[in-house]
Amino acid sequence: MRRPECYGREDAATRIPNPMYASNAGTTPMWQPQSLRSLADAAAKIPNPMYASHEGATRMRQPLPSWRSLANADVKMLNPMYASSSANPPMDQPKTDYQARANDDENTPDATYANIPDDPPMDQPQTDYHANVDENMPDATPASVPDDPPMDQPQTDYQARANDDENKPDGTHASIQDDIRQLSTAVDAFTRDQDDMSATVDALKRGLDNERNRTIALEQRLHQIEKTLTSCPEGYTIWRYICYKAFYTLKNFDDAAATCRVDGGTLAMPRDADTNTFLASLEKSKTHGFWIGLHDRREEGKFEWVDGSALGSYSSWAPGEPNDHNEDEDCAATWEDQVWNDAHCSGLQMNFICQTAPGCP
Template structure:
C-alpha cells in the first residue's frame, strides 16, 4: 500500500508537470501568434511606406515637368528670375518684365536677396564692361517719399539690404531702387527712376 501510495503521488506530480508544460506550450503558441501578427503589421507598414515614397517621387517628377520658366530664367523657390544687361529706365525695365509675364524682382528675404546677387554677378562675369553698375529691382517710393513699396503694391516689410547712408534721396529725385554691383558692393541704393541701368525680373513658372 505504501508503494502504491508513493506511485500515486508520483503520478500526480507528473500530471501537474504535464499541466504546467501544456500551459507553457499554450503561452508559446500565443507568443508565436503575436509574432505572426506583428510581422504582418510590419510588412503592411513597409508596403505603405513604399507606396508613399513612390507617390512622393511621382509628385516631385510631376512638379519638375509640369511647370517651366521663361527662356533664360532660373528658378529659385518656385519663382523664375533673370538678370538683363540691357540699359533701361525703371519704367522701361518694368515693361520688359511684364512682357515676360512678370515684374521686377522683389527680394523680400535674405535668401532671395543673396540669390539675386549671385544672379547678377553671373551676368556680370560674362560681360566685363559691367565692372561697376546697377540693376533695377522692384522697389520704389514714387507714391510717397520715404514710404518704400514693392511693384505689386505691398509695403517693403521687415527685411532690407540698404547700403550705408541709404536711401538718401540725393537731389530730391531718387525714387527707385537698384542693386549696386560695386560701391557699396551688393547693397540697395536709391536712384533716379529715369537713369539707364540693368534690371532683374521675376516671373511665375508656367506650363510648357
C-alpha cells in the first residue's frame, strides 16, 4: 500500500531518473523515506560514484544510457540550491569564469573608475600624475604656478594687506593718525617750553654773572675795609676797631687834646671796663697820670665825653673822687690801678692817651 502523503513525491520521483529507482525499473516502491528522497535529489545534481555503486555494479560497469540520462535530467532540472534565486546569480556566488567577470566589468559602470577625478589628486603617486599629464590632460602645474616664485608669496600677502588697509577705513589707522597729531602737538608745546626754559636759563646765567661780579666787588670792599680797620697811625694799637696810643709828653688837658686832633682823633674815651683795662696796658709811667677825654666843664658834677656824649653807666673813679678839689677840678685823668680822678685842667702837666679811627692819618 502507498501512503497517501507520498503521492506527489512519487510523481516527481518518476520524472527524475534516480539511479536508486533506475535499478528497480518497472517496480514501484511501496513508500520511500523522506530522507532517502532528499539524498536522491542531491545525488541527481552530482554524478557521485557512490550512488552508481548502489545499482549493484561498480563504477566501471555502470551502464552508459543510465549515466547519460542522469546528465540530461541534471541539465533540465532546476538546481534546488538556485531554485529560490533570481535570474541573476547571487552576489556571493563564486565567479567561476574570469572572462564573465571581465564582461560584467565592461557593461557595468565601475565605481572605482567613476570616482576617479578629472584632475589627479595631490597625493596620487607621481607615476600616475605624469601619465595623465603626458597623455591627454593639460598640465595643471604650469597653470597653477604664480607669476612670482613661491619665495615671494609672503610679500604678496603683505602687499595685499597693505592694499586692503589703503582701501578700507581702518579704525586702528585713524587712531594712530590721531596719536601722531597729538604727539606732534605735544612736541610743539615741549619745544616752546624748552625755548622758554632756555630764555629763563639765559636770564638766570646773566643774573648769576651779575651776582658773581657783585660778590667780587663786595669781597674787594671787605678786604679794603679790613685793611682800613687794621690800619692805625704810627704807634697806635687797634682795640675793638679803635686805635689807641699813649703819649709820654707832659701837657695840660687842652694841649693834649690838640695833639690827639693832629692825629685825627681825640683823648681816649674808655666807655667800658675792658677798654679801661686795655688802656692800663699802654700806660707804662708810674710817676704821672694820663689825661682821658672826660670833663664837667659845661656843668659841675655832670661829666661827659669829649665828643659830647654822656658819661653813661660805666665809670672807674678812685675812692672819694670826683671831689672837685678847690672847686676847680673839671678834667679827668687816670692814676695807678687805672682809677679816675678829677684834676685842674690847665694847672697840671700829665701824659695823655689818644684814640683815632682806623684809616685815619
